[in-house]
Amino acid sequence: MDAAAPRKAVTPVDVFLAFLKQGLTAFGGPVAHLGYFRREFVERRGWISEAAYADLLALCHFLPGPASSQVGMAIGLRQAGLAGALAAFAGFTLPAATLMIAFAALAPQMELALGSGWIHGLKIAAAAVVLQALVQMARSLARGPVRAGMAIGAAVGLVVAQGAVAQVAAILAGGAFGFALLREPLGDESADDALPPPVDTGSAVIALTLFAGLLLALPLLALLSQNPGLGLAAVFYRTGALVFGGGHVVLPLLEREIVDRAWLDQDTFLAGYGLVQALPGPLFSFAGFVGASQRFGPTGVVGGLIALFAIFLPSLLLVVGVLPFWDRLKREPWARGALAGVGAVVVGLLGAALWDPVLLTTIERPSDWALLAAAFVFLQVARLPPWLVVIGFAVATGAMLA
Template sequence: MNDSEATPSITPMRIFWLFLRLGLTSFGGPAAHIGFFHDEFVKRRRWLSAADYAEVVALCQLLPGPASSQVGLSIGFLKARYVGAAAAWLGFTLPSALALTALSLGLSAWPDAASGGWVAGLKLFVVAVVAHAVWQMGVTLCPDRTRLTLAVLVAASLLVVGSAWMQLLVLVLAGGFGAWRGLPAGAAADSLHLPLRGRWPSGFAVVFALLLGLSFIPLPAGSDGWLAAELYRAGALVFGGGHVVLPWLQEGFVASGVMPADTFLAGYGAAQAVPGPLFTFAAFLGGSEGGIGGAVVALLAVFLPGALLVFAGLPLWSWIRRHPRARAALAGVNAGVVGLLLAALYDPVWTSAVHTPAGLALVLLCWSGLALWRVPVWLLAPLSAVAGALLW
């Protein structure tokens, strides 16, 4: 789509206000966000046809990074080019980012608050959330014995050797296995057409790769450069959405000794209770380490690789969807992602949270609320915190 083809009546400011409203009301995680976007921009406003929207969603699910944020960014780009993309991202991200930054500043000012029973309750809530995510992703991404076995092997490998390089290696091997075995990944959506061409796609790809390479340079832990590198690397290498970012960030912040596990999981639990993208958990991490400036650095770093990949990947999508081997490799990576999250469910989530029978009971109640009774996370998270305060 040329610049002249952008819709002039849809201004960046209008895009910002629409996405800000969605950022204030979109609870429920990436799958729910994509549903909200469909209702708003396909059914209600007719900014996109159903086919074009499906094309955008398919591409964003293929790429690493926060899928729902990438979908919103793509919609903004379609309507008002790069300024529209920035407006969509800022509006959708701002509410949860502000809330989590405020929480991080509050815990920094009153560190004793992080040792209360409410934190124990939030940590147990996180166990239930991650267990529910593993179950849902396993049903969707591991529908046969081969992919389920692959997920189990990935989880076992990471439980034995759980370093960051091992996480990357097993996902690469899972993708290679998927391509070799020709894992079924569904038919290509050749009938769909998205009239979009990214500007300077090779330039975006080069910038993405260059920054990823720089992110592996050792830096002093806790510095702004280290913070940006850790979060850029997580945003660049995470497949499968917000929950899967947990093991990558745990390796960088908890295993390295920069942040206590209690504080880390309390922030992650709070991120479940606010609307908008789960990747704004980065604001909590950055705010805890560097105040408001650290929160801004962390947010930009974790979302930047996903944006670069969208602008670089849009022109390649028509090629990828026609090549069965590429889709088979993606099926292998997706199975590996389930294994990655399964390993994280045990360490650090389970090992740092469940220590008593009462704790296990609260996990079971939270899981039942999510899986059986469909209790919204924005309600279940504070209830878990209150239960933890009463029990401990």
């Protein structure tokens, strides 16, 4: 379909149904999701041109948050306004989020019925998925001696100085070093097909003000009111606002916020993270499982919905707020350098998380190293889909350790 040809107006319902299809069928993680989106919305539906889609990819890799979900929100925003952005989020997230919240309720009964071996298999598969993500991200974000050095330095520093404050400090330092050392001119690109801003400047400023205001106000309101629901929302909102590098980087940030506070035990946390690899849709739907399982605030469906809404809200506000300014910002060498520095540090952050908590809490016996290596080979060399590896290892270890 020619993207410039006349076509009927796209409604929020159309957007919801289109992204619900993706939420039910888009296996394989964020990179695969972006490929599915291109095939569906550029090639099949003609909702967006190739150049405009590439422009959106650049924007959503610049912002913190889940890149594939942000691209979906931006496509929905372009087609049907704010209602379209919300419809895209709902359709893409609903299937996996529903299953993850249900898993939070069923996991204790499943462990009693099936034993703990299957949880160990989920943890092994999750470790292999994180290792694969680390390898892939290092190839693109930590290439060259300067970026590699920043990534290694961040990894070592975060193994030594653990905690959410250290992680935020590392991200800020990466931006500063990138600003100073990694300024690069913009390469050749097609500017004649840039995405027109779907919101006006005033609405964008309001969205950015809300983004910053909630980041500051939610923890303060939770502290003053001693309301567990607000406290839960504050933690997940802060996580969603600070996750640079995509879905896998949510693991170390949430682990520091949730497990270190004893809101959820490590085994349950990693089992949920392993299971989400087997589902279509965004990895951030893992928040629904954590919110439903944690022991601090509202639990069950209410806790899961609070966590989901809070972790995705920063992405929605940023997409609405930044899109009108993106064409100018992306051409600035200082902005591109700061982004490159943040990307390099994110590789180090994920490497530190792979060591602690993933490997330290997953490897229980020498044979687990062999299982981890096998899972990694299946993912990286054999190119098996993550859902198949996750299910296979859960079943295999469940049978071996029964």
